[in-house]
Amino acid sequence: MAGDDGSGGGFSLFRNRDFRAFLAARALASLSSLMLGVAVGWHVYALTGSALALGMVGLAQFLPALLLALPGGLAADRFERRTILLIAFSLQIVVALLLFFISLASGAGAGWIFPVVALIGVGQAFLGPASQSLVPFLVSRADFPRAVAWNSSTFQIATIAGPAIGGLLYAFGPACVYAASAGCYVCSVLLVSRVRTRLRVAAAAKPGFEGLLTGLRFVFSRPTILGAISMDLFAVLFGGATALLPIYARDILHVGPWGLGLLRSAPAVGAAVVALGLAQRPLARHAGARMFFCVALFGVMTIVFGLSRSFLLSLAALACLGAADMVSVVVRQTLVQVNTPDEKRGRVSAVNSIFIGASNQLGEFESGVTAAWLGAVPAAVLGGVGTLAVVFIWIWLFPSLRQADRLGTPQSTGTPAPPARGGIAPRD
Numbered sequence: 001m002a003g004d005d006g007s008g009g010g011f012s013l014f015r016n017r018d019f020r021a022f023l024a025a026r027a028l029a030s031l032s033s034l035m036l037g038v039a040v041g042w043h044v045y046a047l048t049g050s051a052l053a054l055g056m057v058g059l060a061q062f063l064p065a066l067l068l069a070l071p072g073g074l075a076a077d078r079f080e081r082r083t084i085l086l087i088a089f090s091l092q093i094v095v096a097l098l099l100f101f102i103s104l105a106s107g108a109g110a111g112w113i114f115p116v117v118a119l120i121g122v123g124q125a126f127l128g129p130a131s132q133s134l135v136p137f138l139v140s141r142a143d144f145p146r147a148v149a150w151n152s153s154t155f156q157i158a159t160i161a162g163p164a165i166g167g168l169l170y171a172f173g174p175a176c177v178y179a180a181s182a183g184c185y186v187c188s189v190l191l192v193s194r195v196r197t198r199l200r201v202a203a204a205a206k207p208g209f210e211g212l213l214t215g216l217r218f219v220f221s222r223p224t225i226l227g228a229i230s231m232d233l234f235a236v237l238f239g240g241a242t243a244l245l246p247i248y249a250r251d252i253l254h255v256g257p258w259g260l261g262l263l264r265s266a267p268a269v270g271a272a273v274v275a276l277g278l279a280q281r282p283l284a285r286h287a288g289a290r291m292f293f294c295v296a297l298f299g300v301m302t303i304v305f306g307l308s309r310s311f312l313l314s315l316a317a318l319a320c321l322g323a324a325d326m327v328s329v330v331v332r333q334t335l336v337q338v339n340t341p342d343e344k345r346g347r348v349s350a351v352n353s354i355f356i357g358a359s360n361q362l363g364e365f366e367s368g369v370t371a372a373w374l375g376a377v378p379a380a381v382l383g384g385v386g387t388l389a390v391v392f393i394w395i396w397l398f399p400s401l402r403q404a405d406r407l408g409t410p411q412s413t414g415t416p417a418p419p420a421r422g423g424i425a426p427r428d
Helices: 008-014 015-049 053-076 080-105 110-137 144-172 174-192 208-222 223-239 242-252 256-280 288-307 309-337 344-373 376-397
Strands: none
Touching: 008 015, 008 144, 015 053, 015 110, 015 144, 015 242, 015 256, 053 080, 053 174, 053 242, 080 110, 080 174, 110 144, 110 288, 110 309, 110 344, 144 174, 144 256, 144 309, 144 344, 208 223, 208 344, 223 288, 223 309, 223 344, 223 376, 242 256, 242 309, 242 344, 242 376, 256 309, 288 309, 288 376, 309 344, 344 376
């Protein structure tokens, strides 16, 4: 996996003031989001005792994110992306405060939580395209793979801390978690307001239906990009056992809210180690083949976790699962951004966000429904088997992805991204 491109080392990016501010804002927002995830999951399961209700949490986030993803991408290509981030983070503050008041209201059931959680999906529909399409303008093209790795590293570090902190704070009640989450989002707003880079809309995307479909047309015309994001969609859709973690924590491993926080953090531990390594020594060759191998490893580790009755083995399986997934994340994000023209990045990132949201939130719904029908253990094991099946099918369907070699340069299987036209000129 190693290789050095001679661009000055992974830490050289931190001399970039705007990149530092953006990275810190995203880390705090991720920390807040993961704290909310633990609290909402345990809160809903405590109120209902239902695996299906846990799946509904994911569905409530996915549906608005799906409906608004393409408009969110168009907005990122038409309006100032920093402003979109500020609005989206502010919406998450509202969500955390609403959940705080619901938790304090006597007799408030899970039915009050689902519509509030749906607002998270609304924010993500605009936050995802704006944040993903902003990073290429904060760093040079040569530094972009490292920036993706650092971006992923901070997210994974937050993912380690977020669930653990959320689980510990939940001992004082869900209101404590929701209040802390709101505070983190406030800090994210302040940090984003310090980013000086602006999007000068000199070649703004056209409004209307044609503008909305541009990202979809672009992705479906590039087999390498389509293969990368669609494999991630179906692999995590089938292998997404995270929605079942409250069931494993309470009913199978018997470790309580604190143990749930550790289980939620474990994938991020493995992912953070790999991401930090890739930030220092990016993938040099055979990126596509390594992506396939790591997605297959993700499926195997999902099966191991599903069958485990040992808390330590479960933590180890989840850590390996997260490490494998991180390679897929870095390859996918780099392929999408490097091979996308600047004026289409928001809309293409929106399509990518649809696939990510479907794999995560819809995967949680699928896991919840399957667990309600078959039980948590069969649901997790079948999910891992499904992920392995996806890998073998995608190897056959997308040979160009298997042959993808170096990251950081446009792939020969797709049309190279032309130089920037209008908007911000990427830093060279």
